[in-house]
Amino acid sequence: MKTENDELxxxxxxxxxxxxxxxxxxxxxxxxxxxxxxxxxxxxxANEFSQTEFRSIDEDYFNNIVPAFRSSLEKxxxxxxxxxxxxxxxxxxxxxxxFILRNYVINNDDSQSxxxxxxxxxxxxxxxxxxxxxDYSWDASSxxxxxxxxxxxxxxxxxxxxxxxxxxxxSILSGYQINDLYSEASEEQLQNAYEELLNKEIL
Amino acid sequence: MKESNNDRExxxxxxxxxxxxFNLLVKRYREKIYWLARRMTGNHLDADEIVQQVLIVMYKxxxxxxxxxxxxxWIYRITATRSLNVIKKNKIRSFLSxxxxxxxxxxxxxxxxxxxxxKEKMDRVxxxxxxxxxxxxxVFVLRNFDELSYEEISEITGKSIGASxxxxxxxxxxxxxxxxxxxx
Numbered sequence: 001m002k003t004e005n006d007e008l009x010x011x012x013x014x015x016x017x018x019x020x021x022x023x024x025x026x027x028x029x030x031x032x033x034x035x036x037x038x039x040x041x042x043x044x045x046a047n048e049f050s051q052t053e054f055r056s057i058d059e060d061y062f063n064n065i066v067p068a069f070r071s072s073l074e075k076x077x078x079x080x081x082x083x084x085x086x087x088x089x090x091x092x093x094x095x096x097x098x099f100i101l102r103n104y105v106i107n108n109d110d111s112q113s114x115x116x117x118x119x120x121x122x123x124x125x126x127x128x129x130x131x132x133x134x135d136y137s138w139d140a141s142s143x144x145x146x147x148x149x150x151x152x153x154x155x156x157x158x159x160x161x162x163x164x165x166x167x168x169x170x171s172i173l174s175g176y177q178i179n180d181l182y183s184e185a186s187e188e189q190l191q192n193a194y195e196e197l198l199n200k201e202i203l
Numbered sequence: 204m205k206e207s208n209n210d211r212e213x214x215x216x217x218x219x220x221x222x223x224x225f226n227l228l229v230k231r232y233r234e235k236i237y238w239l240a241r242r243m244t245g246n247h248l249d250a251d252e253i254v255q256q257v258l259i260v261m262y263k264x265x266x267x268x269x270x271x272x273x274x275x276x277w278i279y280r281i282t283a284t285r286s287l288n289v290i291k292k293n294k295i296r297s298f299l300s301x302x303x304x305x306x307x308x309x310x311x312x313x314x315x316x317x318x319x320x321x322k323e324k325m326d327r328v329x330x331x332x333x334x335x336x337x338x339x340x341x342v343f344v345l346r347n348f349d350e351l352s353y354e355e356i357s358e359i360t361g362k363s364i365g366a367s368x369x370x371x372x373x374x375x376x377x378x379x380x381x382x383x384x385x386x387x
Binding site: 048058 | 226229234237254260262315316321323328332343348370378382
């Protein structure tokens with residue numbers, strides 16, 4: 001009953017009640033002080049999250065957006081080789097993480113294995129890797145994957161992964177089978193693995 | 204929200220090589236992009252990063268934009284997707300480097316809001332928004348702050364109108380609970 005009321009109140013404030021529902025609800029409002037108080041409570045919440053006109057904003061920030069964009073556009077053009085390198089590391093790290101998570105053996109040793117790989121990377125490198133891994137999800141503005149250009153073959157990654165032990169997975173971390181792995185996985189297969197990784201609670 | 208009359212004209216000018224037309228488009232939409240990203244991620248640095256990403260996507264993809272949807276819903280869609288990606292990226296990044304994501308966000312002191320009272324309110328609101336799931340947050344922000352219709356939200360998120368309404372309801376209810384908890 002309480003949830004039903006909440007839903008009705010939210011839809012009322014949100015302007016989503018039909019005319020009949022609205023008339024009925026407003027009739028109840030006239031006779032119930034409790035309901036009126038409740039509606040006011042919800043209204044206060046809605047107001048807390050409404051559009052705000054800021055009195056004092058650093059306008060320079062908005063004025064500098066275009067120059068900053070032009071400058072980053074230039075940088076983008078200058079670093080294609082490095083980008084592919086990070087894309088490969090990104091794929092490798094997320095597949096490595098997949099192995100750790102897939103086997104549900106997240107303990108200190110596993111965390112340390114991953115930490116050992118990432119501790120020598122700079123902040124900027126970690127950012128770039130995370131960028132590529134996160135960019136690997138669907139993007140409404142682009143159907144292209146940054147990883148796509150480096151993965152050309154198509155292999156059943158499910159059977160590839162299921163035939164591999166955690167230890168073998170860790171050997172991938174140390175770099176022995178990197179080339180085999182990323183050349184053997186299709187974009188769709190990596191996407192599935194990535195989605196599974198993202199669905200894990202730790203992420 | 205209504206599409207600005209000369210969006211199409213500016214896009215056509217840009218596509219035919221007029222770079223200044225792109226600058227005008229940015230000027231028109233930069234604040235909407237920034238505040239959506241800011242409310243989604245909860246901090247200025249990530250919002251700033253998203254603004255730049257969105258502009259790069261716009262710059263590269265406008266040439267293929269056919270006005271099958273409004274320009275502003277397209278820009279919102281890119282911004283929302285990029286925001287969700289940055290949220291994911293932060294989670295992945297904190298996982299890779301084993302650092303606390305909340306701490307990372309909490310340490311970013313840079314801001315464009317100068318008034319202390321306004322900044323406090325923004326921080327308070329953002330802190331609450333960060334406690335609801337990103338997909339619910341996306342709908343709630345688009346509805347409450349940007350005042351978009353459910354049809355527009357559905358176009359931006361790629362979810363049905365019914366699903367968007369359900370997300371809004373859950374977000375609203377959760378935020379109310381959080382506010383009530385804070386009062387107690």
